[in-house]
Amino acid sequence: MAVKSVALVAHDNKKKELVDWANENRTRLAPLRLYATGTTGRLLSESLGRKDLNCLLSGPLGGDQQIGAKIAEGEIDLLVFFWDPLEPQPHDPDIKALLRIAALWNIPVACNRATAEFVLTSAYMTDDQHQPQKPDFSEYTGRKVQ
Secondary structure, three states: OOOOEEEEEEOHHHHHHHHHHHHHOHHHHOOOEEEEOHHHHHHHHHHHOOOOOEEOOOHHHOHHHHHHHHHHOOOOOEEEEEOOOOOOOOOHHHHHHHHHHHHHOOOOEEOOHHHHHHHHOOHHHOOOOOOOOOOOOHHHHOOOOO
8 A cells, every 4th residue: 555645734832732732633644754944844754753754944944845846746645735814924925826736636635633634533544445537637738839
């Protein structure tokens, strides 16, 4: 069975909530390959005791874009992104680009604890037979530009 990969991202005001959620779900997360941006990754690695957590750059320094690239390359199966709807973010274009690329490649996105619970406990997380349908961009990539 192929190991599923989960990207974990949280804004500053949501980092504690994500770490708490991850600790409550450590058994479910244990068999998964985890990626996280900057400080979130460090906090999760320390809290979960996982040395195998793939820590990328901080979101504002390119981490959001690194996760977006991994999504486009087919390396991420789920994006858990606890974003803060009450706080403006200086790297808002990067955040929108990350959410756009997840939607474009048909990757499930959990933006809050409730949705993360639903997705993580879904049978699809352990069912190797289920593969989300990947979009066909051949019409776009094969177009003739005049």
